Amino acid sequence: MATNTENSGPRTLGKVRPHQTQNEALVFEKSSPGKRAYKMPPLDVPAVDAAALLGAAHRDTPGLLPELSEIEIIRHFTRLSTWNYAIDLGMYPLGSCTMKYNPRVNEAVARIEGLAEAHPYRPDSLAQGVLEIIELLQRCLIEITGMDAITLQPAAGAHGELTGIMLVRAWHESQGNARRKVLIPDSAHGTNPATAAISGYTVENLKSNAEGGIDLEALAAQVDEETTALMLTNPSTIGVFESQIHKIADILHAKGALLYMDGANMNALVGKTRPGDFGVDVMHLNLHKTFSTPHGGGGPGSGPVACKAFLEPFLPIPVLARRTGIDGPGTRDSGTKGTGTTGQLCWNYDRPRSIGRVRAFYGNTGMFIRALAYILANGPDGLRQTTEDAVLNANYIRAKLEDLYELPYKTSSMHEVVFSDKRQAARGVKTGDIAKRLIDYGFHPYTVSFPMIVHGALMIEPTESESREELDLFIEAMRSIAREVEENPELVKTAPHSTRVSRLDEVRAARKPILRWRPSE
């Protein structure tokens, strides 16, 4: 047997060795007139004179799209793909993003013809299959969150937040006062205050306590009759469960305010505890985080909103229902009239107290299919084991790194751990530098400089998808970087050293933005 040289040798760093990547110009720069990657079938109806039919509305100058052959297109995008890091290549510990494995069966079932080809306005009678999928997913998510009702319409987490706060607003209005302000902890995601502002509320900042959690006294002092809700991430962005959660809910409810939960960190809770049981009134989920739908380089996501029964009348239209009779009360066919059979699933638009629509059609159905496939693959035992492994992995990293990296909050960690760069900063090395150096070791960086309550934060979320071996390699990389900071800080400050491009000039990009290609003069 040959000696294993995988993890040694001068060109090896931890788990990686450099390999070649192909250069590739912009697709426009590769174009030349007359090349084709398509062929239209013969037209089986009479051709028309477009210019005559459209008159002044006819396009005389075509858009400058590229002209290439099929093999060049395959190479172009394949080459680009090799410039990306991805979960499929290794650990992607981006805190708060839950970069877990994206099962391939999800992709296969989302492409089944009867589902992928379904038009949103097809008659309900021809859509029973997809409606049953939606119904089962809704039932599973309601059970997982411990809530009473749900909408799958929001397209992503931030869109879910907006929908959730609109539900809260509609309920307050029904009580006679929309109220004025939303409380948001200083540790929150930026989407929370942006959402509150778009919903017409002023944002009031809530300072975290010494443990990085909600300060009950401060909360009690700040909540009043003008408080709409508290937007709380639980576990918080430092990965800590709010152990006083029931008291937080009580303080809010006593003043008529509601508890909104940002479900970004739900991967720490599934199967172990339910927000609906600990006092949450409304929350959103991120199917692209907790429920394994792919992140796709930045979407598509899906942000279902689950709520308690008293908020149900306000859910966006339409809501899924069962037909109570042929064209029975409260139902309307979603498209051309089909037969309305009692007991069939249908969309109900007759919801006078609804906040209205937040999106055309019904939401990112392709993501619903993937999320349900994930839930079915896991079952109750798999979902619980997933959560336990995610929390175990984060605690393992914490235990193995807390001697070298400053742990600003000693509270016990759930699914992610947040260090600070305090010790390394003393040598002039910041969290962003350590992150860039991790790239040389074959890892995607953690989340840098967030949450803002931790100066120089390193926010690490391994997820359940990492083996002990991969975690150990990550830990070794982080320990090695800590040594480099002591011995050769410049090496870290100028990282990465192994990538196609070195650090990019962001200031130049923003000062004189070049946001598109243009043909050279």
Add this chain to the structure above:
Amino acid sequence: MRYLPKSPAERLAMLAEVGAASIDDLFEVIPAEYRLTHDLDVPRQQAESEIVDYFRAAGEKNATGYASFLGAGAYRHYRPVVIDSLVQRGEFLTSYTPYQAEITQGTLQAIFEFQTMIAELTGMDVANASMYDGSTGAAEAVMMAVRVTGRHKAVVAKTVHPEYREVLATYAKHQGLHTTLVGYDSKTGRIDLAALEAAVTDETAAVLVQSPDFFGVIEDIPAIAEIAHAKGALLVVSIAEAVSLGVVRPPVEADIVNMEAQSFGVALSYGGPFCGVIAAKEKFVRQMPGRLVGQTVDSTGYRGFVLTLATREQHIRREKATSNICTNQALVALMATIFLTVYGKEGIRELAEHNLAKAHYAAETLAAQPGAKLLFTGAPRFHEFVLQTEEAPAAWSQRLLDAKIVGGIELSRWYPELGNATLWCATEVITREQIDAAAKVLAAAPVEA
């Protein structure tokens, strides 16, 4: 569990290393009364083969093999197979928002190419990296016009997709944004220009129209722009059928274009995920919502791409951001980019012309049936048309379904004044045979007893 890469022994060893006696120790911070002590009531763990069977059965139950004349904001076009083989590469599929530019140049360059293609097609200077879809994009585009102008009123054409208008209404309610609806000309199906002129004032932030509009009719964009601009309002043009841009003049007089790019190689998927995008004149770029990719150089002067102008965005500006959007539709935008590369400069025109020809034939053929006539013949159309029938649509649409054809969508739910009107769409995938078959069924009204 097959997705979890740990043996029971490894779990125990790791627990020992973190100093926990059992996994429950790590969950002790959750108050005991809230800890679940039973299994979640969800279906049991299933084999991959069972999962495939379940979804296949659902797909079959959904009914396949129907010819469909449905459009109305979701369009069936042929999807070249290279799209799915490329977007399923793990490096695209399982990567995230390209915050770390050095190891996400693939996604960043592809988005830069997407932005360029969208700008080229729409006639705008710049385009963003995507929005959720056309409906939310329309609302965001109007809110952008509000920020640019500092005004708080919008004038909206009744021929904008009704569900887009509903979304705008939901957003507008909380922004102190007042909207006025302007009707359409009954001969052309275009916005009523006289009514528009009366509705636009010097308090109007935006005029929102759709072209081709919800009836498939192409608006007179230069005339609308003149009315909007005369009062200092911005013109926002929404495009629900992106393929139209292969043959329809782009709305170059618009200030902001909101587009649904689903037609560019994205499956219908019962309404999503789709791909919105906002394009605009360069001078408005700092008020745009969503992500933008820009070109720059690395420390050695080599070309590279980064997310840029982030000071507009929620993770920096929080409540002062231009939008709360974070995750967008990146992978769907990649599908559109590949689609546009496959068809290219000539192909997009040829494709659009095929759509034009199919719809022209379908409109003529269906309108020739007894009791049927076309509405809005006074203006050019793309690939949708409105058919008025003497017979109630509920009756003939059932006959069509029996013949495995899904006919046009009833308009009375949104436009009761149009009576028995239905909106039909014929893209390049519809065959002459299907059109002729639909006409035959339509003509076969049962004789009154």
